[in-house]
Amino acid sequence: MRIEVPYIYNLEHTFRCGQAFRWKYEKGFWNGITNGELIFIREVGNSKGISKGNSNEKTEFEFFTYPKKDNLSLICSYFRLEDNMPLILKSITKDKTMRNAIEKYKGLHLLRQEPFESLITYLFSAQSSIPIISRNVEVFSQKYGKRIEYKTDKKMENMGLEKYSDPMIRYSFPNAEDLKCVTENELRRLGLGFRAKWVKNAIDFVNSGKLDFEELRDMEYGKARNKLMEVKGVGPKIADCVLLFSLDKLEAFPVDRWIKRILEEEYFRKRKVTDKSEKRLADFAREYFGKYAGYAQEYLFYYRRRLEDGKKLKVG
DNA sequence: GACCAGGTCATCA
């Protein structure tokens, strides 16, 4: 099935920028799982799945969902196709740094992920690294999630997806109910380290009904943030990630070590600001970038990370 | 083998 959006939407930047950890590019399509559905998607006219300069200010997607066919409402929701990107980008472009980041990674878009998955995934992220987080999320899903097996059918072949020699097997991210019997030691054995107790605690918190994500979605940002921070292991940064990536709080501005770095380099070096605490930085950013600060955060994060990758390549 | 990684918590001034 096809759908068109009236602006540039770049899947590579969107999946690689660090907000989601489980998308893979294989045989002509990106594939990933959300809400128990396997999604295959690509930009029409971009069969290599990598970004390219595109002067055309619109994007056409071709997608396929399984087991439910042509699940358009899932696609619209997960990919946040209701976001008014021209307006959002205009509103966060306050300076040269943002302009550069947007110019370079145009098409980077926020996703609407599942809240429970975001909560657990970002607990994994504490003092870890993106490759290890990705690995942890995949291993965790394989152990506790539902197996989804997909064999290429005629329709997919007609769409240009190469035939998979074996059925493709992926695993959904487990829900809290699936995890109610998991022990802390079991989680430690997956390599989660000191995060195991937090994850176990978060699972119990959700299962006990103390944390209702749909209530959080309807709450005002600050209240929802405080509520999330009642979970042990969830501090300001992880709370902001969950709010931004899964609960529609686009003003959330997670401050991690990379964001701290770029804010100090580009926004605070020339200004006489002595208080550079994470709280001060987040408060500044929400006020400065406004109600779509979260979009600014993701562009800045990706921009700064890629800058570092570039440095490493030069040195090596 | 030291150092670092999408942080958070407990402790102490």
Next chain:
DNA sequence: TGATGACATGGT
């Protein structure tokens, strides 16, 4: 309130 070290593990 604000600074400091501990927390596990894996990659470079």
